[in-house]
Amino acid sequence: xxxxxxxxxxxxxxxxxxxxxxxxxxxxxxxxxxxxxxxxxxxxxxxxxxxxxxxxxxxxxxxxxxxxxxxxxxxxxxxxxxxxxxxxxxxxxxxxxxxxxxxxxxxxxxxxxxxxxxxxxxxxxxxxxxxxxxxxxxxxxxxxxxxxxxxxxxx
Numbered sequence: 001x002x003x004x005x006x007x008x009x010x011x012x013x014x015x016x017x018x019x020x021x022x023x024x025x026x027x028x029x030x031x032x033x034x035x036x037x038x039x040x041x042x043x044x045x046x047x048x049x050x051x052x053x054x055x056x057x058x059x060x061x062x063x064x065x066x067x068x069x070x071x072x073x074x075x076x077x078x079x080x081x082x083x084x085x086x087x088x089x090x091x092x093x094x095x096x097x098x099x100x101x102x103x104x105x106x107x108x109x110x111x112x113x114x115x116x117x118x119x120x121x122x123x124x125x126x127x128x129x130x131x132x133x134x135x136x137x138x139x140x141x142x143x144x145x146x147x148x149x150x151x152x153x154x155x
Contacts, residue, residue: 003081014131015129028131034103035098049113050066079093096152
């Protein structure tokens with residue numbers, strides 16, 4: 001399971017110019033489900049995201065979590081996080097999970113997140129969405145639940 005986290009002061013999702021989710025201070029989570037992911041990946045990812053200490057204390061130190069600040073989550077499905085662009089010019093998405101199974105794990109992620117965070121909003125799975133955000137920092141974090149993910153190659 002892969003996630004791109006954006007620490008935001010606000011974020012929203014529009015579908016056909018209609019708002020389907022919006023938050024104030026918190027995290028925008030773009031979530032991709034890989035073909036080998038399981039409920040264990042969901043549990044790991046939710047726990048990591050809500051407890052990651054990437055919010056600033058009043059002294060300016062990054063030492064508070066989403067739970068500490070009472071922040072919100074906006075979760076947007078994004079299979080393109082599994083796009084492999086190493087060969088050719090068109091991404092391959094062969095490592096992404098098939099739609100039906102991915103939707104189930106996405107929904108499990110949202111359910112588990114709602115057990116820990118009071119305000120969890122989502123986009124619509126498999127829909128074309130417009131995502132707006134004000135990145136706070138900017139702070140952007142990449143997460144991958146696979147222990148076999150190699151670090152990026154250096155140039």
